[in-house]
Amino acid sequence: MALLEINKEECIGCEACVDVCPFGALSMVDGVAEVDEQCTACGPCLDVCPADALSLAERPEAAAEDLRAYQGVWVWVEQFQGEAASISWEMVGQGRRLADQRGTTLTACVVGHNVEHVAKQAIAYGADRVFWVDDASLAVYRTQPYARTLVQLVRQYKPEIFLLGASSRGRDLAGSVATELYTGLTADCTGLDIDPETKLLRQTRPAFGGNIMATIISPNYRPQMATVRHRVFELPEMDASRQGQIVAVDPVMAEDDVATKVVEFIMEQGEVNLADAKIIVSGGRGVGGPEGFAPIRELAEVLGGAVGASRAAVDAGWIPYAHQVGQTGRTVRPDLYIACGISGAVQHLAGMGTAKVIVAINRDPDAPIFGVANYGIVGDLFEVVPALTAQFRERLGN
Amino acid sequence: MNIIVCIKQVPDTTEVKINPETGTLIREGVPSIINPFDTYAIEEGLLLKEKFGGTVTIVSMGPPQAMEALKEAVAMGADEAVLLSDRAFAGADTWATAYALSRAIRKLGEFDIILCGKQAIDGDTGQVGPGIAGQLGISQLTYVFKIRELDPETGTVLVERLLEEGREVVQAPLPALLTVVKDINQPRYPTFMGIRRATKMEIPTWAAADLPACDSGKCGLNGSPTQVVRVFAPPAREGQVDLIAADDMNEAASILADKLLAEKVI
Numbered sequence: 001m002a003l004l005e006i007n008k009e010e011c012i013g014c015e016a017c018v019d020v021c022p023f024g025a026l027s028m029v030d031g032v033a034e035v036d037e038q039c040t041a042c043g044p045c046l047d048v049c050p051a052d053a054l055s056l057a058e059r060p061e062a063a064a065e066d067l068r069a070y071q072g073v074w075v076w077v078e079q080f081q082g083e084a085a086s087i088s089w090e091m092v093g094q095g096r097r098l099a100d101q102r103g104t105t106l107t108a109c110v111v112g113h114n115v116e117h118v119a120k121q122a123i124a125y126g127a128d129r130v131f132w133v134d135d136a137s138l139a140v141y142r143t144q145p146y147a148r149t150l151v152q153l154v155r156q157y158k159p160e161i162f163l164l165g166a167s168s169r170g171r172d173l174a175g176s177v178a179t180e181l182y183t184g185l186t187a188d189c190t191g192l193d194i195d196p197e198t199k200l201l202r203q204t205r206p207a208f209g210g211n212i213m214a215t216i217i218s219p220n221y222r223p224q225m226a227t228v229r230h231r232v233f234e235l236p237e238m239d240a241s242r243q244g245q246i247v248a249v250d251p252v253m254a255e256d257d258v259a260t261k262v263v264e265f266i267m268e269q270g271e272v273n274l275a276d277a278k279i280i281v282s283g284g285r286g287v288g289g290p291e292g293f294a295p296i297r298e299l300a301e302v303l304g305g306a307v308g309a310s311r312a313a314v315d316a317g318w319i320p321y322a323h324q325v326g327q328t329g330r331t332v333r334p335d336l337y338i339a340c341g342i343s344g345a346v347q348h349l350a351g352m353g354t355a356k357v358i359v360a361i362n363r364d365p366d367a368p369i370f371g372v373a374n375y376g377i378v379g380d381l382f383e384v385v386p387a388l389t390a391q392f393r394e395r396l397g398n
Numbered sequence: 399m400n401i402i403v404c405i406k407q408v409p410d411t412t413e414v415k416i417n418p419e420t421g422t423l424i425r426e427g428v429p430s431i432i433n434p435f436d437t438y439a440i441e442e443g444l445l446l447k448e449k450f451g452g453t454v455t456i457v458s459m460g461p462p463q464a465m466e467a468l469k470e471a472v473a474m475g476a477d478e479a480v481l482l483s484d485r486a487f488a489g490a491d492t493w494a495t496a497y498a499l500s501r502a503i504r505k506l507g508e509f510d511i512i513l514c515g516k517q518a519i520d521g522d523t524g525q526v527g528p529g530i531a532g533q534l535g536i537s538q539l540t541y542v543f544k545i546r547e548l549d550p551e552t553g554t555v556l557v558e559r560l561l562e563e564g565r566e567v568v569q570a571p572l573p574a575l576l577t578v579v580k581d582i583n584q585p586r587y588p589t590f591m592g593i594r595r596a597t598k599m600e601i602p603t604w605a606a607a608d609l610p611a612c613d614s615g616k617c618g619l620n621g622s623p624t625q626v627v628r629v630f631a632p633p634a635r636e637g638q639v640d641l642i643a644a645d646d647m648n649e650a651a652s653i654l655a656d657k658l659l660a661e662k663v664i
Contacts, residue, residue, distance in 0.1 A: 003489045003619060022629035024425035037461035038425065041489050041619060042626040057619060080563055142568075143528075143538055168561045172540045175528025179496060184623030187492075187523035206632060208520055209411035212423060213632045221623035259537045263556065264567040275562045279664065303664060321543070321581035322560060327411070327519060328434060328580050335663040347412050353635065357663045359654065360639070373639045375657060377650050387651035395655055396664070 003041040003056060008032050010053035017045035017054060022212055042214075070222035073099040074107045074159040076150065077122050078169055080141070084118045086235060086276060087165035089125045091228060093236030094192055095163055096126035098201070101194045102160070105129060109153060111146055113139035116246075123244035125236050130244065135251035140262045141169050145253045147176040152252050154181060159223045161201050163192075166227035167275065174227045184218025185225040188331075190232045190354070191215075201226070209327050210350035230275050231333040232354075272306060272322050279305030279336045280352075282325055285312040286341015286362065286381055293319055295385040296340055302392045308332065308352075310342045326351035338388075340381040344369025361385065399452030399550055400509040401443045403476070404499055404530065405436035407460050407467035408520040416631055432467045435515025437474075438578045441585040442545065443513050444475045450550055452510075453477040457502055459487055459495060465601060472596040473588030480506070484605035489619030492521070496529025497616050501609040503534065510550065512575040516541055527577035537570040543581045548572075 004025075013031040025038035026045060033053070046054050075095040078085040092108060099106040108122035111133045119132040133149050150173070154162065162177075164170040166188045178185035191204030195217070201224040204215045218224045274280060281300040283293050293307065300307045308325040309318070325332055327347040337355035342348060344360070344367055352358070353372055360373035361384045370376045377384050410431045415424045432440075443454040456471040458464050459482035468479040482502055490498065503509065512531075517524035524540070531538035544558040546567065553572040558565045560579050588596070606614050615621060640657070644650035658664055 020422065022422045024423050037463070037488075039488075040626055042629050044629070143540075147532075168541050168559075171524050172528060172538070175492075175525040176532050176538065178525070178623075179493065179529045179532030182493065182623070185492065185525060186624060187521075187525055202627075207522060208409075208414055208423065209522070210632060211411065211414050211416055213630050214626050215628040215630075216624050217627050218623045219625060260539075260568055260570045262566060262568050265563075266558075266565040266567070268564040272564075273562060321579070324580075327522075336658065336661075345412070346414075357658065357661050358635075359658070365641075370639045370641070372635050374637065374661075375654055376639045376641045377647075377654060378641065379647055379650065383647040384651060387647045388655060390648075391651045391655035392664070395659060 004035045004039050004045065005055045005057070006033050006035060007053045007055070010051045012051045012053070014050060016048040016050065020044045020048050067220070067222055070158045070160040072104050072107055072157070072159045073102065074109060074162045074223065075127070076162070076164045076170065076173065077108050077110045077118060078141075078165055078167060079110070079112050079115055079118050082112065082115060082118070084121060085165060085167060087167055087170070087230045089235050090231070090233045091163045091165055092122060092125040092127055094228065094233050095161075096236060098161060098192060098194060102199065104160070107131060107157075107159065109133070109150060111138050111149055119246050121238070123246070124238045124240050124242050126242070128244050130246045131249050132246050133249045133251055137251060137253065137255040137258060142258060142260050142262065143172055143176050144260065145251070145258050146173055147180065148252045149249075150177050151180045153249065154223060162223040162225045164225070164227045166229050170227050174225060178225050181223075183221040183223060183225055185227070186216045186218070187227050189226045189228045192226065192228065200224070206350075209347060210353060229331065229333070268322060274306050274308055274323070274325065274330045274332050277306035277332070277334050279303045280308045280325070280332055280334045281305055281338045281340065282308030282310065282342060282352075283313055283319070283340050284310035284342030285316075287313060287318065290318040292382075295382060295389065299338070299385050299389045299392070302389050302396065303336075305334070305336070310345070310348050339369050339373070340385055342369055343367045344372065399446060399450045399511065400507070401446055401452060401454045402503055402506065402509050402512045403436070403439050403443045403454060403456050403471070404512065404514045404526070405440065405456055405458045405467055405471060406433045406518045407431070407458065407464040408433045408518055411519050430463065430466065432470055433515050433518040435517060435519070435578065435580065437585040438580060438582050439513040439515050440471050440474055440476065441583045442578055444586070445583060446511065446545075446548065450548070455479065455506060457499060457506070458482070459490070459498055462603070468601050469596040469599070470588060472599055472601070473592035474586055475589070475592055479599075479601045481601060481603045483603050485618075486606040486614050487618045489622060490617065491622035491624045492523050492525035492529055493623055494617055494621040496526050496533055497621060498606070498609070498612070499526070500530045500533035501612040502604060503530070505604070505608075505610055510572050511555070512573070514575065514577045516577045516579050524577070527575060531575035534575070537574040538577075539568060539570055539574055540577045541579055542576045543579045545576075
């Protein structure tokens with residue numbers, strides 16, 4: 001199923017392509033390059049081949065005038081119980097930057113019930129226009145009515161770029177909307193830029209458990225959609241004096257036509273909301289048991305942070321899965337991550353490696369966690385963590 | 399009950415290493431596995447079958463070697479399996495993948511529930527599940543960590559979804575597509591009998607031409623809106639660890655607390 005064509009007559013066996021293939025899809029067989037199924041048609045091999053022996057199948061191109069009809073940058077503003085998610089304001093900040101680069105306007109989509117205040121906030125954070133869809137049937141997020149609302153708005157107003165936060169709801173919604181619109185969607189981006197020549201949105205994201213980064217474009221489909229990781233971009237300044245237009249939009253579905261019903265919401269305590277946490281104190285195998293999380297919780301409480309855990313601690317049944325940080329748990333990006341008794345397996349690092357400041361506390365000086373940490377203490381967490389808690393209690397006066 | 403589970407064969411990303419000089423993946427010796435989240439989907443399918451009867455059918459799209467993943471799922475207890483493999487599917491992004499899988503599911507006939515892992519560990523997008531639900535026009539319930547009730551009579555399912563602020567309890571009509579998180583169950587191991595059955599079983603491979611109403615222009619590279627233009631090694635974290643050494647832990651903790659306050663992260 002490989003995508004790359006290799007002209008075996010032209011190949012000189014220099015191995016240049018083998019060295020640059022990010023996926024290890026190329027190899028040399030009898031002095032000639034050979035490609036396997038791992039090929040993703042990403043193209044660096046074409047650039048380095050001195051013999052022009054490599055080629056990729058041409059993609060069909062869309063008519064340029066169809067694409068030009070799509071203008072403006074849009075952002076979906078997620079709200080829960082009438083309160084906007086901070087990730088949405090980060091999107092508004094990024095949307096503003098991209099809209100300015102493209103010389104166009106920024107539109108925010110606010111969907112919910114009794115959320116006019118959120119629409120006003122969106123203007124204050126940088127939107128030029130807000131589509132405000134307010135109805136009792138939209139009070140709680142549900143895929144179907146939210147997706148239909150956005151799909152109809154996109155079809156009517158044709159934005160060029162549409163950003164959503166990569167939260168659980170954002171990913172759920174974006175996947176549904178992009179499917180219906182038949183357009184490109186890039187998940188969990190950590191970088192967004194406009195290509196100065198093509199004016200396309202360049203969307204950069206980690207893949208393979210954070211082992212590689214990929215830049216993705218959607219040249220022939222509109223809008224160019226992306227979900228963006230939480231806390232990668234700064235919160236923009238709020239300016240209550242900013243002026244903008246709020247456009248009230250009628251809901252597209254009646255309650256009776258919505259297939260799903262939200263029966264109940266069970267709130268977790270503050271210590272579990274890892275996505276929003278600025279400080280996370282995490283425990284791993286080193287905590288030794290469920291009761292070993294007590295000093296971790298205490299430190300988290302003094303710092304006003306959340307409690308995280310490694311997969312080892314979760315799999316051992318010491319703490320619920322909702323706390324798990326890492327590739328199979330949550331991806332977090334706090335200002336401060338304190339890893340206690342966590343060795344730092346690759347999967348764990350994939351989930352917290354972009355924290356601003358990382359502190360490692362571990363008995364093993366060779367633990368990989370020290371390789372990514374800014375600060376480290378080699379020692380027993382049951383001595384270090386309570387000592388740290390006492391120090392902060394003194395300094396923070398609580 | 400007709401239960402369909404969509405799985406993907408992935409390289410074990412925990413075993414993937416990066417060549418520090420070229421910034422490229424070293425794949426040698428990296429095993430291919432069933433995407434870990436999909437093993438929870440398989441297990442949940444088997445649990446539903448044990449409770450309500452019916453069949454569990456596994457669907458996957460990938461190169462011919464992905465047959466190994468299907469065999470493993472059969473060894474765990476799945477009844478049927480089918481592999482979508484064709485040059486026409488190659489280079490598919492999440493949209494084109496969901497399109498091909500949904501066409502294959504249509505060909506399989508009536509179904510009550512589709513189970514997927516919440517995301518695959520190589521791409522980490524979580525978009526194929528919602529894509530399949532959208533293509534088939536059925537309800538999607540993502541990040542499910544518990545099926546509270548399922549009533550084949552009334553055709554409803556009640557699940558708990560794991561969201562940032564807590565757990566949301568949602569009811570949906572069947573057929574529905576669920577993507578599951580890790581906490582939902584403990585996947586079983588293949589049994590000896592299962593392995594024997596899987597070894598003997600002839601699992602069909604379907605090409606694009608085998609799928610009814612499948613537009614090859616919407617498959618593979620041609621049907622994919624997104625395009626990877628650059629792949630590079632992530633920037634390494636700068637600087638080295640500042641290891642705090644002190645006579646006792648109280649002093650070390652005191653030094654660390656001062657440094658963290660100076661970083662202005664507290």
